[in-house]
Amino acid sequence: MSFKGIVRELKEIKDGTGSTSKKGVEGKRWLSRNRSHIAPDVALFKPIQQGNWANLPPELLLDIIRRVEESESSWPARTVVVFCASVCKSWRDVTKEIVKTPEECGRLTFPISLKQPGPRDEPIQCFIKRDRSTSTYRLYFGLTPSEESDKLLLAAKKIRRATSTDFVVSLVADDFSRASNTYVGRLRSNFLGTKFTIYDCEPPNDAAVHHNSRSSRRFNTRQVSPRLPAYNYSVATISYELNVLRTRGPRRMNCVMSSIPVSSIQEGGTAPTPTSFPQCYDDKSSSLRISEGKDLALNFSSRKLSSSSLTPPLSGEPLVLKNKAPRWHEQLQCWCLNFKGRVTVASVKNFQLVANVYPSLNISAAEQEKVILQFGKIGKDIFTMDYRYPLTAFQAFSICLSSFDSKPACE
Structure with a gap:
């Protein structure tokens, strides 16, 4: 039977226009024989069974994916590993x-x-x-821009408001809606551009949402899908010192990473490491609901939670990052830092961040001098960003975005 004949038979059966003659009986028989090939709104069908790829022996599948993961070490060949996780559920579990x-x-x-x-x-x-x-600002993986397609990691869009500036961070470069499932977080400044707050779309750990914490929904649950992240969590603050006397020198900044304990840089310390993006926020696990239109701001630094609600990743003092002190170069007549060849253009935006710790903490001098985040200019509208533990790519990118905002009170 041709495709047009199949559509005609289905239409007659669905509309009830078909007669009870032999033709109608044959149409019903054809419908019963081909239930699995009809759309769900026409006929019920059994769940689709996984293909032959899912029936590979676990030992063989484990060996195959392990070899693929070891051989494809860098992008764009790294996409093969992602493709393996997209085959079926068994492949995805083994790949993860x-x-x-x-x-x-x-x-x-x-x-x-x-x-x-x-x-x-x-x-x-x-x-x-x-x-x-x-x-817009786009974060790419790699040393320098290349002629080939670069691997896009994150993208941000700058939105100016009457009293502040927002940088909305997304996984893609063409969708910055906060109702999208590609929304990652945002960065918001104060009126003077001297203080910034980093908001994450998910808590730094599973126990960060509590009923006794003050919170609000970005959207009413009826407005967007419940599978989308419905919260913003304040995970860090960035402060730039005022330059009232207009003295010479680089910008001075401090970053309070409220979601990262200072113990993470000690020997044996750990930082919060999520394993997946949030999938669902229901009313049982969410905080108190308030009127729609207001923004969520769960702040881990300024709000004191009860000791019973704290978990080890959020306990103790937060990690504080500060500018690494530059030296004055007499011949060049400028402030200099050793960027190890990663920065080639002088700019007030260039900086290196190191941990600012108390002498009482048992942290070695080498660990205190280790550069955790480095940012600098290498060309027109091109900047390098190098980060390491305990910062994440999102946190490092957000800190660098704060350097792009105008700061008349700091320069």
Whole structure:
């Protein structure tokens, strides 16, 4: 039977126009024989069974994916590992078991890698492209821009408001809606551009949402799908010191990483490492609901939670990052830092961040001098960004975005 004949038979049966003659009986028989090939709104069908790829022996599948993961070490060949996880559920489970976090392997594979701390030894090297015409910033993986297609990690769009400036961060470069499932977080400044707050779309750990915490929904549950992230969590604050006397020198900044304890940089310390993006926020696990239109701001630094609601990743003092002190170069007549060849253009935006710790903490001098985040200019609208443990790509990118905002009170 031709395709047009099948459509005609289905239409007659659905509309009831077919007679009870032999033709109608044959149509009903054909319908019963081909239930699995009809749309769900026409006939019920059994769940689709997984293909032959899902029936591979677990030992063989484990060996195959392990070899693929070891051979494809960098992008764009790294996409093969992602394709393996897209075959079926059994392949996805094995792939997620084999692929390690950036802290363990130094590689970025799945989108959740952007929310996990970087490696402890060597930093992950990226670069940022700025588009002045569209006020967008794109974070790419790699040393420098290449002629080939670069791997896009994150994108941000600058939105000016009456009393503040927002940088909305997304996984894609063409959708910055906060109702989208590609929404990652945002950065908001105060009126003077001297203080910024980083908001994450998910808590730094599973126990961060409590009924006794003050919160609000970005959207009413009826407005968007319940599978979309419905919250913003304040995970860090960035402060730039005022330059009232207009003295010479680089910008001075401090970053209070409220979601990262200072113990994470100690020997044996750990930083919060999420394993997946939030899938659902129901009323049982969510906080108190308030009127729609208001914004959520769960702040882990300024709000004191009860000791019973704290978990080890959020306990203790938060990690504080500060500018590494530059030195004055007499011959060049400028302030200099050793960027190890990663920065080639002088700019007030260039900086290196190190941990600012108390002398009482048992942290070695080498750990205190280790550069956790490095940002600098290498060309027109092109900047490098190198980050390491315990920062994530999202947190590092947000800190660098704060440097792009105008700061008349700091310069």
